[in-house]
Amino acid sequence: MSEIGLAVSRLAEAGVESPRADAEQLAAHRHNVPRSRLPLVADADFDPRFWDDVARREAREPLQHITGVAYFRYLDLLVGPGVFVPRPETEVMSGWAIERLSEMDVAEPVVADLGSGSGAIALAIAQEVPRARVHAVEGDPLARPWTERNIARCAAAAPHTSGRVTLHAGDFESALADLNGAVDLVVSNPPYIPVTAELPPEVAEYEPTAALFSGSDGLDAIRVVERSARRLLRPGGRVAVEHGSPQGVAVYWVFAEENGWQQTRNHTDLAGLDRFVTAIWP
Numbered sequence: 001m002s003e004i005g006l007a008v009s010r011l012a013e014a015g016v017e018s019p020r021a022d023a024e025q026l027a028a029h030r031h032n033v034p035r036s037r038l039p040l041v042a043d044a045d046f047d048p049r050f051w052d053d054v055a056r057r058e059a060r061e062p063l064q065h066i067t068g069v070a071y072f073r074y075l076d077l078l079v080g081p082g083v084f085v086p087r088p089e090t091e092v093m094s095g096w097a098i099e100r101l102s103e104m105d106v107a108e109p110v111v112a113d114l115g116s117g118s119g120a121i122a123l124a125i126a127q128e129v130p131r132a133r134v135h136a137v138e139g140d141p142l143a144r145p146w147t148e149r150n151i152a153r154c155a156a157a158a159p160h161t162s163g164r165v166t167l168h169a170g171d172f173e174s175a176l177a178d179l180n181g182a183v184d185l186v187v188s189n190p191p192y193i194p195v196t197a198e199l200p201p202e203v204a205e206y207e208p209t210a211a212l213f214s215g216s217d218g219l220d221a222i223r224v225v226e227r228s229a230r231r232l233l234r235p236g237g238r239v240a241v242e243h244g245s246p247q248g249v250a251v252y253w254v255f256a257e258e259n260g261w262q263q264t265r266n267h268t269d270l271a272g273l274d275r276f277v278t279a280i281w282p
């Protein structure tokens with residue numbers, strides 16, 4: 001069996017959800033080649049450290065902790081212990097925010113990213129909407145060094161983002177008080193997992209608790225985002241909040257007309273599952 005084939009069967013045996021993709025990404029990372037060029041690395045030339053990486057993945061450490069990188073839209077972000085690994089489903093909500101900001105008739109739209117983690121959403125917006133000014137709020141002191149590193153890394157790779165993303169330490173319930181009523185778009189991927197949920201080891205053992213759980217129905221932080229968006233948005237401003245796929249109806253009602261919101265909409269992710277809600281503050 002080839003080196004990759006052997007790694008795939010070990011990862012499959014360990015219960016890894018996508019064993020071939022993970023084995024190939026580990027090998028590509030270890031040999032510093034794009035995944036498409038892996039066939040050019042002969043089995044005899046395989047770096048023995050690849051098997052250390054496979055053993056870590058077998059123990060269900062997240063792939064991105066082993067490689068140290070997570071890809072998000074046009075960014076590669078540094079990740080590791082202490083920070084949430086950004087997910088592909090959040091790319092869709094970020095794309096929605098980028099489109100709305102791009103068509104906004106505002107010289108320098110002001111954005112608040114509540115619960116910024118690695119900075120994925122904030123930095124994607126700064127990269128793709130160069131005139132935006134993004135305020136990234138993060139409450140977890142273990143996550144913030146990662147946000148800072150990624151802001152600096154992005155400024156080096158894409159100088160137009162330099163000085164356009166500001167990290168604020170603190171709780172999003174009270175953050176950015178000097179921007180009350182002045183924000184054009186609030187975007188958030190808050191914690192939304194019910195505390196009783198069972199999770200795979202990659203999440204339960206490695207992701208920060210503050211990024212995951214939010215009360216018995218998983219909606220506590222989303223309710224805080226709703227209150228914060230009400231406080232922060234200027235008239236006509238927009239909000240987008242991510243949620244778990246079974247929570248679409250419940251989150252719709254958090255942003256209901258009765259609470260003052262207009263044009264509340266459910267949106268799906270690439271798998272067709274309910275994934276985020278948007279609304280306009282009148």
Ligand SMILES: C[S@@+](CC[C@H](N)C(=O)[O-])C[C@H]1O[C@@H](n2cnc3c(N)ncnc32)[C@H](O)[C@@H]1O
Nearest residue numbers: 084086115116117138139140171172189210211
């Ligand atoms: C699910 S992670 C999302 C991180 C990043 N936005 C992303 O999409 O990859 C949620 C983040 O919100 C932060 N957070 C949770 N509750 C918070 C609060 N009340 N105030 C500030 N940050 C909070 C967590 O520490 C975590 O970094």
